[in-house]
Amino acid sequence: MDPDIEQSLHELLLRLAGRTPDQLLWRFRDWLGEGAMGTLARTLPRSLLKHRIDLDQAEYRLLVAGLIPHGADWHQVSSTLGVDDVTETRYTFTQSAPEWVNSVDSVSVLLHATLRGRADVGEVRQSWRRLGGASGEGGAKRVLLVTATAGQPRLTGELQRVLRVMGDEEPSVEVIPPRFDLPGYHRAALAESELVCVGAAGAGHRLVAA
Known part of the structure; x- marks a missing residue:
């Protein structure tokens, strides 16, 4: 796996901690650790949209860098970019x-x-x-x-x-x-x-x- 792509996704998942349900986040991290990039490309953008988790510009760039090379749906990926500030931790x-x-x-x-x-x-x-x-x-x-x-x-x-x-x-x-x-x-x-x-x-x- 390209180490830059791997690092982009790892940092994105770090930034999603506290905003993404635990039952999803640990699975995303498990797939990344196993190199299951195709699975991540199919599921991560869709899950972000389903749970209404907006990304800021930096997070959006990490998502693009990490998953577009592995076949993620461009429309889903582009729809994750939010217009509001990221919510502080609950x-x-x-x-x-x-x-x-x-x-x-x-x-x-x-x-x-x-x-x-x-x-x-x-x-x-x-x-x-x-x-x-x-x-x-x-x-x-x-x-x-x-x-x-x-x-x-x-x-x-x-x-x-x-x-x-x-x-x-x-x-x-x-x-x-x-x-x-x-x-x-x-x-x-x-x-x-x-x-x-x-x-x-x-x-x-x-x-x-x-």
């Missing part, structure tokens, strides 16, 4: 795990064992997301935030599979490349995140200052 975040998470968090333990000291991985953090204004802990969702210097789509797919095995059917995994301008969703999550572990590339690729 979610709030907290470092505090909900009560239903055991005192020894088995997911964090597994992530630590998988990613600590790993090549191309920088910092690994997690936050808990809730719909803005929601009370109670039943709707809390883990959001994983990882910096990686290479292979971001495949690492995303790998970590999604890990979380699904551990019971999260619609995992939220944000693998962030170097020099990526973080959207508001990610900035809010990072502001209320805790460190899980650091990979081999951690020293120069921290999400939060030490």
Whole structure:
């Protein structure tokens, strides 16, 4: 796969976090990690239109660069460009795990064992997301935030599979490349995140200052 096309789509899917339903976003990322570009070209533009998710100019350019070469319908792609500003995130975040998470968090333990000291991985953090204004802990969702210097789509797919095995059917995994301008969703999550572990590339690729 052309690495520029792959990177364009990965960055687009990062920018769609918090705006696209979780059950769709994780599948789009899984297909990208597997190189299923034809499937993405058929489904992503149509899903954006169905769920009325408008793209700004930068996102639209990423969509064009990523999917037009793989046969996406030009009319559908061009119809995704919105006229209004992108809506700010509807979610709030907290470092505090909900009560239903055991005192020894088995997911964090597994992530630590998988990613600590790993090549191309920088910092690994997690936050808990809730719909803005929601009370109670039943709707809390883990959001994983990882910096990686290479292979971001495949690492995303790998970590999604890990979380699904551990019971999260619609995992939220944000693998962030170097020099990526973080959207508001990610900035809010990072502001209320805790460190899980650091990979081999951690020293120069921290999400939060030490």
